[in-house]
Amino acid sequence: MPIGLLALALGGFGIGLTEFGIVGLLPQVASDFGVSGSVAGYLVSGYALSVAVGAIALTAALARFDRKKVLLALMGLFIVGNLISALAPAYPVLMAGRIVAALCHGAFFGVGSVVAADMVAPNRRASAIALMFGGLTVANVVGVPAGTFLGEQLGWRSTFWALTIIGVLTLAGIRLLVPVTPAPARVDLRGELGAFRRPQVWVSLATSVLAFAGVIGAFTYIAFTLTDVTGFATATVPWLLVLYGAGTFAGNHLGGKLADRALNTSLATLLTLITAVLALFALTAHSKPMTLVSLLLLGIVGLATAPGLQLRTMRYAQDAPILASGANIAAFNVGNALGAWLSGLALAAGYGFVSPLWVGAAITLTGLAVLTAGTLRGRQQAPASPRSAPSDKAAQPATIAG
Numbered sequence: 001m002p003i004g005l006l007a008l009a010l011g012g013f014g015i016g017l018t019e020f021g022i023v024g025l026l027p028q029v030a031s032d033f034g035v036s037g038s039v040a041g042y043l044v045s046g047y048a049l050s051v052a053v054g055a056i057a058l059t060a061a062l063a064r065f066d067r068k069k070v071l072l073a074l075m076g077l078f079i080v081g082n083l084i085s086a087l088a089p090a091y092p093v094l095m096a097g098r099i100v101a102a103l104c105h106g107a108f109f110g111v112g113s114v115v116a117a118d119m120v121a122p123n124r125r126a127s128a129i130a131l132m133f134g135g136l137t138v139a140n141v142v143g144v145p146a147g148t149f150l151g152e153q154l155g156w157r158s159t160f161w162a163l164t165i166i167g168v169l170t171l172a173g174i175r176l177l178v179p180v181t182p183a184p185a186r187v188d189l190r191g192e193l194g195a196f197r198r199p200q201v202w203v204s205l206a207t208s209v210l211a212f213a214g215v216i217g218a219f220t221y222i223a224f225t226l227t228d229v230t231g232f233a234t235a236t237v238p239w240l241l242v243l244y245g246a247g248t249f250a251g252n253h254l255g256g257k258l259a260d261r262a263l264n265t266s267l268a269t270l271l272t273l274i275t276a277v278l279a280l281f282a283l284t285a286h287s288k289p290m291t292l293v294s295l296l297l298l299g300i301v302g303l304a305t306a307p308g309l310q311l312r313t314m315r316y317a318q319d320a321p322i323l324a325s326g327a328n329i330a331a332f333n334v335g336n337a338l339g340a341w342l343s344g345l346a347l348a349a350g351y352g353f354v355s356p357l358w359v360g361a362a363i364t365l366t367g368l369a370v371l372t373a374g375t376l377r378g379r380q381q382a383p384a385s386p387r388s389a390p391s392d393k394a395a396q397p398a399t400i401a402g
Helices: 004-020 023-033 042-062 067-087 091-118 122-154 156-177 189-197 199-219 222-230 234-261 263-284 288-302 306-316 321-348 355-380
Strands: none
Touching (some): 004 042, 004 067, 004 091, 004 122, 004 156, 023 042, 023 091, 023 122, 023 156, 023 234, 042 067, 042 091, 042 321, 067 091, 067 156, 091 306, 091 321, 122 156, 122 306, 189 199, 189 321, 199 263, 199 288, 199 321, 199 355, 222 234, 222 288, 234 263, 234 306, 263 306, 263 355, 306 321
16 A cells, blocks of 8 residues: 555544544533533534535535645644644633534545545555545544543643644644645536436435444443443543444454445445444443443444445546545534434433434434445446446446546
8 A cells, every 4th residue: 555545544543533532531521611411412513513514615615726735734724623622711612623623524534535546556445545544443442542541631631732733743744645646627516516416426425424323423422321321430431442442443444345345235234233233232231241342343343334435425426536525524424413413312301321322223224224225226227327336346446536
């Protein structure tokens, strides 16, 4: 794999830590600002909605520029947002910092996915995208637990200071390792929007929303589940998140490999497994040994759909790769916000900290139904043009234009 992919993964690490690093600190933030656990959870859903906006708006606005310069500018926005969060005197200011940092997220992964795919041979594109998304999984393995531990020892603000430093290092990494790419000669935004008239693009986006809503809806309140339901001490939460993160690291790599071999089949299998694991977790959350097993399994299958879902969207919108890639990142984060919101409703209704797991299982089961129906419909329809990508054969990948 080209060394430039490591720089993209480094960016993914910083952004992933910003997105999920707050999860283990929610009880501390809630106590500091005097808000409820469900209100503190809005720091996750608010971030996700901002990602969705940035993924579409910034990706479209920056599509005409050199992609390396775009990535550098986006990382600058990331640094500013985390500085605001580190200095926040009140909950609304912290939310504002989260929103600013989130604006770069979707566009970074949207542009980065295309850059990563263009660096490798066609039959390795899902694996290249998986490596870039590997930064997110490394953030789960090392960053999120370490950020939670740092926040517990020195206060939650210290985590945001650390994120600011990581942002600076990431900026330097991209500057040194990502090759210069020429700006597109001409960007026909209206023509690219035409790709969204294809039903299979919307099947991919809807599946992305539901897949991530299920997993992140459960994960948002996982610290409360571990302490209030399972009975683990607060100090053990960072180490428990290491177990989850180790699973995501393995699962992301596995998901990319499976997607390169059989795209739709691998996605359907993973959605089925996610539903089953969330249900198992909910049923056994009072058992410490079973909770450890469930955390590891959830890590393995939870985010393994990301490379395949990203590739599926890009295949069916191959003549609009940047915008489609950004739209799918937006879909991921609409799912994050939707899942956190629905789980928050269950908590507010008094169903307890096991309820997010049941909510997540129901959502991912819905995602499986959407993907299955869309895949069957796609098989019944003959390809209308060379633009129509095969749905399940990695040996015949669509060309992702640069």
